Amino acid sequence: MSTTRPPRALTTREQFAALDAADPLAPLRQLFDLPPEVLYLDGNSLGPLPKATANRVQQAVRDEWGRGLITSWNHAGWIDLPRRLGDKLARLVGAAPGELVVADSTSVNLFKVLSAALALQREAPQRRVIISERSNFPTDLYIAQTLAASRGLELRLLSAEQIPAALDETVAVLMLTHVNYRTGAMHDMAALTQAAHAAGALTIWDLCHSAGAVPVELNASGADFAIGCGYKYLNGGPGAPAFVWVHARHAARFEQPLAGWMGHAAPFQFDPTYRPAPGITRALCGTPPVLSMVALECGLDTVLAAEPLGGLRALREKSLALTRCFADLVDARCAPHGISVISPRADVQRGSQVCLTRADGGYAIVQALIARGVIGDFRGGEPGVPDILRFGFTPLTLRYVDVFDAVEHLVQVMDHEEWRAPRFNQRQAVT
Amino acid sequence: MSTTRPPRALTTREQFAALDAADPLAPLRQLFDLPPEVLYLDGNSLGPLPKATANRVQQAVRDEWGRGLITSWNHAGWIDLPRRLGDKLARLVGAAPGELVVADSTSVNLFKVLSAALALQREAPQRRVIISERSNFPTDLYIAQTLAASRGLELRLLSAEQIPAALDETVAVLMLTHVNYRTGAMHDMAALTQAAHAAGALTIWDLCHSAGAVPVELNASGADFAIGCGYKYLNGGPGAPAFVWVHARHAARFEQPLAGWMGHAAPFQFDPTYRPAPGITRALCGTPPVLSMVALECGLDTVLAAEPLGGLRALREKSLALTRCFADLVDARCAPHGISVISPRADVQRGSQVCLTRADGGYAIVQALIARGVIGDFRGGEPGVPDILRFGFTPLTLRYVDVFDAVEHLVQVMDHEEWRAPRFNQRQAVT
Numbered sequence: 001m002s003t004t005r006p007p008r009a010l011t012t013r014e015q016f017a018a019l020d021a022a023d024p025l026a027p028l029r030q031l032f033d034l035p036p037e038v039l040y041l042d043g044n045s046l047g048p049l050p051k052a053t054a055n056r057v058q059q060a061v062r063d064e065w066g067r068g069l070i071t072s073w074n075h076a077g078w079i080d081l082p083r084r085l086g087d088k089l090a091r092l093v094g095a096a097p098g099e100l101v102v103a104d105s106t107s108v109n110l111f112k113v114l115s116a117a118l119a120l121q122r123e124a125p126q127r128r129v130i131i132s133e134r135s136n137f138p139t140d141l142y143i144a145q146t147l148a149a150s151r152g153l154e155l156r157l158l159s160a161e162q163i164p165a166a167l168d169e170t171v172a173v174l175m176l177t178h179v180n181y182r183t184g185a186m187h188d189m190a191a192l193t194q195a196a197h198a199a200g201a202l203t204i205w206d207l208c209h210s211a212g213a214v215p216v217e218l219n220a221s222g223a224d225f226a227i228g229c230g231y232k233y234l235n236g237g238p239g240a241p242a243f244v245w246v247h248a249r250h251a252a253r254f255e256q257p258l259a260g261w262m263g264h265a266a267p268f269q270f271d272p273t274y275r276p277a278p279g280i281t282r283a284l285c286g287t288p289p290v291l292s293m294v295a296l297e298c299g300l301d302t303v304l305a306a307e308p309l310g311g312l313r314a315l316r317e318k319s320l321a322l323t324r325c326f327a328d329l330v331d332a333r334c335a336p337h338g339i340s341v342i343s344p345r346a347d348v349q350r351g352s353q354v355c356l357t358r359a360d361g362g363y364a365i366v367q368a369l370i371a372r373g374v375i376g377d378f379r380g381g382e383p384g385v386p387d388i389l390r391f392g393f394t395p396l397t398l399r400y401v402d403v404f405d406a407v408e409h410l411v412q413v414m415d416h417e418e419w420r421a422p423r424f425n426q427r428q429a430v431t
Numbered sequence: 432m433s434t435t436r437p438p439r440a441l442t443t444r445e446q447f448a449a450l451d452a453a454d455p456l457a458p459l460r461q462l463f464d465l466p467p468e469v470l471y472l473d474g475n476s477l478g479p480l481p482k483a484t485a486n487r488v489q490q491a492v493r494d495e496w497g498r499g500l501i502t503s504w505n506h507a508g509w510i511d512l513p514r515r516l517g518d519k520l521a522r523l524v525g526a527a528p529g530e531l532v533v534a535d536s537t538s539v540n541l542f543k544v545l546s547a548a549l550a551l552q553r554e555a556p557q558r559r560v561i562i563s564e565r566s567n568f569p570t571d572l573y574i575a576q577t578l579a580a581s582r583g584l585e586l587r588l589l590s591a592e593q594i595p596a597a598l599d600e601t602v603a604v605l606m607l608t609h610v611n612y613r614t615g616a617m618h619d620m621a622a623l624t625q626a627a628h629a630a631g632a633l634t635i636w637d638l639c640h641s642a643g644a645v646p647v648e649l650n651a652s653g654a655d656f657a658i659g660c661g662y663k664y665l666n667g668g669p670g671a672p673a674f675v676w677v678h679a680r681h682a683a684r685f686e687q688p689l690a691g692w693m694g695h696a697a698p699f700q701f702d703p704t705y706r707p708a709p710g711i712t713r714a715l716c717g718t719p720p721v722l723s724m725v726a727l728e729c730g731l732d733t734v735l736a737a738e739p740l741g742g743l744r745a746l747r748e749k750s751l752a753l754t755r756c757f758a759d760l761v762d763a764r765c766a767p768h769g770i771s772v773i774s775p776r777a778d779v780q781r782g783s784q785v786c787l788t789r790a791d792g793g794y795a796i797v798q799a800l801i802a803r804g805v806i807g808d809f810r811g812g813e814p815g816v817p818d819i820l821r822f823g824f825t826p827l828t829l830r831y832v833d834v835f836d837a838v839e840h841l842v843q844v845m846d847h848e849e850w851r852a853p854r855f856n857q858r859q860a861v862t
Contacts, residue, residue, distance in 0.1 A: 035498050042501045049497035054489060057722065061488055065669055066480035067466050070473045070806060078669055105717025107691030108539060134703065139692035139717065142705035146690035157703065231718070238496055238509055238721035259577040260538030261570035270810060272565065272588065274573035286536025286570065287662070289723035290669035291488065375501060379701065 019400035041376045044392030047235030053298040060294045081293045088300045094217035100245040106229045107139045109244040112256040113225035117173045117202045127172035137181045167199035179209035179351030184343040186351045190221040212303045213352035215312040236296030244283045251279045260285030318395040319352040329407040337414040353392040362387035367424035368413045450831035472807045475823030478666030484729040491725045512724040519731045525648035531676040537660045538570045540675040543687040544656035548604045548633045558603035568612045598630035610640035610782030615774040617782045621652040643734045644783035646743045667727030675714045682710045691716035749826035750783040760838040768845040784823045793818035798855035799844045
């Protein structure tokens with residue numbers, strides 16, 4: 001995957017511009033409506049606006065809702081959105097049509113699949129442990145903690161290195177986020193799934209920081225369940241609906257507790273008794289938020305637009321090149337300012353983001369960059385866990401010159417001590 | 432509430448037009464973008480499009496997302512949407528600010544509050560029964576069935592008449608939909624809540640067919656929990672997010688299993704341990720679908736626009752007058768065609784809809800009306816439960832002449848036997 005590694009030690013903006021000129025994916029940037037004054041390195045929190053979205057949402061509001069009213073559930077295909085979007089998304093994560101649906105939030109979907117996985121382990125009562133990573137995204141841990149507590153199970157939080165040895169006959173489920181939200185470190189999904197299965201455990205993969213950014217092979221890796229959000233690399237818009245996938249070997253028998261009418265075998269028969277729909281449709285619960293769904297479809301289409309250009313493998317090549325260039329340039333230019341790269345340097349261990357750290361001032365540095373129009377984000381540390389300056393590299397929209405310019409801004413912020421201004425040191429909530 | 436009862440036996444369109452001319456709520460219709468060719472009597476399934484919504488959603492897409500990108504979580508107030516919309520909605524259901532949030536779907540919210548109610552009954556293990564109404568909306572029954580089965584509890588489905596006598600020391604929760612989705616029959620929330628409490632049971636009220644249509648007094652009635660959707664009388668758009676309310680006496684101690692990060696006391700501290708937020712905020716789970724949320728806010732604003740004109744009490748007066756006129760006119764003109772009214776005739780027992788029935792042909796009659804631009808819907812029966820032709824009367828948009836015209840169309844459909852055309856007898860899924 002890293003055969004087209006660009007030459008190291010690029011140091012001039014002209015060298016980066018030359019990479020853009022040769023980039024076959026460069027035209028994809030035209031699919032987006034990007035503010036000209038912004039250098040956006042936070043697509044890993046909220047993907048940018050696709051050009052098609054505004055008109056598509058307008059159409060859904062004015063024509064489908066305003067004119068079609070209730071009839072649009074059939075005539076505009078609203079009722080099929082969870083499955084139609086699911087089939088599109090399946091192409092991006094190595095799943096087959098009919099295996100994945102779009103619904104609810106990541107947290108809600110995790111509750112469904114963790115409940116389903118535990119139900120599948122019902123015959124193995126000695127399996128009382130759910131394993132996850134201590135640095136997993138908190139909402140995943142909260143859902144698992146609460147579910148484990150209600151069942152008298154143990155949620156065991158480990159470091160990535162401790163996980164393989166911990167997979168034993170007491171483990172029911174291994175629940176991991178594929179690419180770590182803080183560090184950008186990426187797990188080997190196939191190897192960990194195989195290890196979990198060898199120990200008799202089931203696996204749940206959170207793809208929030210993977211879907212649309214790195215190639216994911218759910219079926220090839222043999223994973224059991226997967227979930228993820230639509231608003232990061234899938235460009236679905238703020239709080240876009242999430243997705244849920246179940247491997248075909250479980251599809252006929254998995255049970256999930258959020259047994260709403262959209263997961264019923266015949267929702268419009270208004271049968272008073274729940275009868276789950278065949279397959280993944282039973283992972284649906286309530287009525288889907290149509291306006292957010294149609295926006296998500298436009299986001300999915302931006303990633304699918306890369307398919308004729310090599311798809312996610314080509315996007316991944318570019319993403320790795322962008323993150324590698326960024327890390328190398330930070331090494332070369334920011335080390336004197338005490339800034340270091342803490343994302344993995346090995347391509348196979350790195351998602352589509354690069355995280356930096358500094359002993360102090362991280363929050364203010366990110367704020368000073370935002371004031372310059374360079375948008376990344378900050379994730380505070382704690383004893384033993386460093387502060388993180390997080391920069392996402394969305395290969396659909398970013399240019400190599402953006403990498404150069406971002407580092408140039410960072411150097412300026414440090415050289416001129418801009419980050420020491422009091423206004424950059426007043427924290428407020430950010431996502 | 433029915434002091435301004437209009438004279439019975441209105442028979443001419445002029446008489447209905449005179450009621451419109453005297454209607455102080457008539458200007459509210461201008462808040463909506465209604466297709467001129469349609470007479471929409473299905474606002475109880477999907478409320479019509481408010482005029483403000485298209486521009487507001489465009490602003491959220493183009494400016495807040497497109498320009499503001501991730502910073503809009505703070506700068507555009509996205510992070511506050513669940514609470515801000517909750518406070519607006521609280522005014523419509525007799526709740527106080529800070530008691531209600533907008534989130535997820537009705538089904539998901541029912542799962543939260545039913546779980547929470549059962550947790551509050553933990554000290555009373557002899558309470559093993561959840562009571563509901565056999566004709567409750569199916570998704571409510573599915574959620575309750577699945578939860579009851581997982582806890583070894585009994586879901587006991589009764590007729591409305593059987594409920595009071597069934598409230599005894601074995602009952603944990605009484606879970607009802609305030610206005611029945613099929614018949615439009617309305618429960619006495621205060622009386623049933625009082626009866627449930629006298630028996631030591633907690634109450635959950637589904638307000639899907641009440642919120643925005645009839646005055647609801649959650650606090651005054653002493654209810655424990657309430658949920659409901661945003662897309663019917665609240666005009667929030669297809670699949671608009673739902674809401675959840677918990678009485679203040681439970682707010683400090685209720686627990687719900689969908690413990691996602693938006694319900695954490697400090698979500699942006701990324702604390703690995705779940706610590707529920709104070710009060711109703713802990714009912715939040717994942718990241719909210721912002722585009723669907725901003726559309727819902729426009730819908731709420733249409734109902735709040737009635738406040739200077741008398742608010743829900745005035746809307747209710749008009750709704751009762753509309754439904755009464757419709758029922759009376761159907762009696763007068765359609766009885767010879769075998770069509771009868773099965774919604775309650777007593778005002779205090781009737782929501783904002785009127786349901787008709789006929790021994791056969793109900794589906795085709797509704798289809799023939801739709802072909803004429805009169806949109807209602809059909810809910811099929813079963814042995815012992817009649818087919819229903821359902822017509823919702825949204826007092827914000829409907830005129831008295833619409834009542835006259837709807838009945839006139841129905842008479843034409845029957846007089847000319849239009850409904851016997853084969854094309855009106857091919858069923859497809861409708862919501």
